[in-house]
Amino acid sequence: MDEPRHVAIVGAGPAGLAAAIYAGRGRLSTVVLEKGMPGGQILLTDWIENYPGFPTGVTPFDLMQAFRKQAETFGAEIVSDEALAIAGSDGAFVIRGHNGEYRARAVIVATGSAYRRLGVPGEERLTGAGVSYCAVCDGSFFAGRDIAVVGGGDNALKEALFLTRFAETVTLIHRRAGFRGERIYQERVAANAKIRVLLETVVCTVEGQAKVESLTLRNVKDDTSSTLPVSGLFISIGTRPRTEFIKGFLELDEWDQVKVGGDMRSSVPGVFAAGDVSDACPKQVATAVGTGVHAALSVQEYLARLS
Amino acid sequence: MSSHLIQATDASFEQEVLNSSLPVLVDFWAPWCGPCRMIAPLVEEIAESHKGQLKVVKMNVDENGQTPQTYGIMGIPTLILFKGGQPVEKVVGFESKAKLLERIAKHV
Secondary structure: OOOOOEEEEEOOOOOHHHHHHHHHHOOOOOOEOOOEEEEEOHOOOOOOOOOOOOOOOOHHHHHHHHHHHHHOOOOOEEEEEEEEEEEEEOOEEHHHHHHHOEEEEEEEOOOOOOOOOOOOOOOOOEEEOEEEHHHHHHHHHHHHOEEEEEEOOOHHHHHHHHOOOOOOOOEOOOOOOOOOOOOOHHHHHHHOOOOOEEEEEEEEEEEOOOOOOOOEEEEOOOOOEEEHHHHHHHHOOOEEOHHHEEEEOOOOOOOOEOOOOOEEEOOOOOEOOOOHHHOOOOOOOHHHHHHHHHHHHHHHHHHHHOO | OOOOEEEEOOOOOHHHHHHOOOOOEEEEEOOOHHHHHHHHHHHHHHHOOOOOOOOOEEOOOOOOOOHHHHHOOOOOOEEEEOOOOEHHHHOOOOHHHHHHHHHHOOOO
């Protein structure tokens, strides 16, 4: 088995890669485990226009490739593997992956988040047959169709706007009386003639034989039901943290996010968390970066105290 | 994104996939699709580890409209495993490698 690394970072999204840049520059031997492709959940969006330093916007793919390159430039090793379990304590941790074991003195959990499902009848059965969680991926299959988006945050508003490029109409469904997303997106949604907004409304079922044909909706204010014929439903109702492999190992909050202290430490000394998986990070690339950097700096302090 | 895997087209699909004596895993993808890019390295690893047992083929849905329509594809990435010209497994969206291998193991 290899010598233990100074730090193992789990996840190569914005938080993990930012941590890897700082760990590498701190001359820590650094391994980053990534189960898919470096970039993470942000790769699901089409365009980033609120990341500082890019006044005309940037594609998530380009931005994340640059992060990756910068992390590798400073010596971080990015390996393609998925963390399945973690064991050990203070200064000696072992992460088990599909392809091997990774030993490290400190760990940064930066596994990010995955999209949330609505949990209504028909949703799972019709996923890939009209139900989608990625407007960028699947929007073009709905050219000239009537579709719906459910959600009220930044991402739901962005997806609705993006989908107007293809769809004939987009019905934006949100359970609350107002949207949570950035005001600039709210203004664009209001100004877009293709988007119809249904507030205080929830999706009860997704109907269709082989593909999506309609939705059953319920107005939560007056408790009336209605049917909305659509051929697509894009679900954008937030994310859930990816904490399967650390459940029981360190403390999570009621949302399954890793509880962290001000220096990004978890309940287990030597294990830190950053980005969407932590309870300290609004779901933004810039805050993921900030917490990732902070975690890497805290690891350096922790290792200095160990030795 | 570069890939050394066979790129199937609407025109070559029958030959490459339906008439193949080996089971064929087809990765329906498009360049703009983030999760397609995430799953691509896993598909390549599977192609490498299953050499001789499984043929792995990619199809760009942006350039080929007919085949995705035939198989009712409305979301990508979609992976379909064909055996004897028939679809036997379908995976929509990003899946972990372990889960992909589990699905494939049933047929290969």
